[in-house]
Amino acid sequence: MKKLSVLVVPVLIYLFFNTSCTHMPDPEFVPDPPTDTTQNNPCSPDTVYFQNEVLPLIVSSCAKSGCHDAATKAERINLSDYNSILRTGGIKVGNPNGSEFIEVITETRVKDRMPPSPEPALSATQIELLKKWISQGAKNLACNANLNGCDTSKTISFQKDIMPVIELNCKGCHSAYSAGGGIKLTNYTEVKNVVTGGVLIGVMDQLSGFKPMPPAGNKVDRCNISKIKIWIRNGAPNN
Ligand code: HEC
Incomplete structure (x- = not known):
């Protein structure tokens, strides 16, 4: 019996600390x-x-x-x-x-x-x-970014206007370690690669014939999609 408790106690202690250290969900918690x-x-x-x-x-x-x-x-x-x-x-x-x-x-x-x-x-x-x-x-x-006014009069900058949108909405699933569909979107060259053939706009504007991106959650707002379209029309420069 003594021998058994020598084994069991450390196992119980391990289990207790192990489960309390991992982020176990609380099934009782109902958000309100x-x-x-x-x-x-x-x-x-x-x-x-x-x-x-x-x-x-x-x-x-x-x-x-x-x-x-x-x-x-x-x-x-x-x-x-x-x-x-x-x-x-x-x-x-x-x-x-x-x-x-x-x-x-x-x-x-x-x-x-x-x-x-x-x-x-x-x-x-x-x-x-x-x-x-x-x-x-x-x-x-939720807020409607379109009501803030969509200023597309200034030159659209890849670094200031486009990359932050990709970073927020896309990069986590299209990084070096988890490249959805084999596609990475972590820098200019990688983003530029999907501009060709209308793919970037196709997936973001969720046009028919393209896989909607992000695949779940909200579509990127209209103002940012307009900015990306203008940037592409300007030749998709790395500015
Ligand atoms: C939650 C993860 C996730 C997010 C967020 C996400 N993607 Fe994807 N993406 C994927 C996966 C997974 C695939 C591969 C889908 C498949 O082959 O069915 C994919 C495929 C693609 C493709 C290839 C589509 C094709 O027809 O082959 C493009 C382009 C793309 N994503 C761009 C984007 C862009 C741009 C964003 C941000 C607006 C984005 N993705 C956000 C997971 C994601």
Whole structure:
């Protein structure tokens, strides 16, 4: 009996710490934050809009096929839509530093970090955005960027106007480590490669005959699609 407990106790201790260290979802937790997904308001710079800024980032960084998408739900965590993210994603509404979601993306031990190595960590700006969203109540807000006015009068710059849109909406699934369809979109040359044949606009504007991208979540807003079209019409320069 004594011998058995010598074996069993460390196993129990290991199991306890092991499960408490991984980000197990809380099946009892039912999210109940206010929900406002109206798109009749322009975007305010002080507010983080889940639908416009947070969901595309989480979908392309976490809800990939084989990871935390609705079909795979790795570790029972589904990060493909608002309710699932609130229910299973380790979000403590109003408390970013108490949220396991933030803990795993800021984890300094590479082997425990999400997205897992060899995927790169999220950038400091992206982490700040996610923390701010949780601080502001992790609400399901949306805004209509088209109502802010779409200024296409200035020269469209690849680095300033186009690449940030790709980084937010596409790069996580089209990086060196997870290149959806064998396509990488991490720099100018790689983006330029899919301009040919109208593929970039075809997938983003979700035209018939093209695979809609992003495959889940929201379509990129009209203003940014217009900017990409103008940039392509100008010869898709690396400016
Ligand atoms: C959640 C992951 C994910 C996101 C986000 C995503 N893609 Fe994809 N993409 C894929 C996968 C997976 C494939 C391969 C699909 C297939 O072959 O059925 C793919 C395929 C493609 C293709 C090839 C289409 C074809 O017809 O072969 C292009 C181009 C593309 N994506 C561009 C984009 C762009 C641009 C964005 C951002 C607006 C984006 N993707 C966002 C996962 C993603």
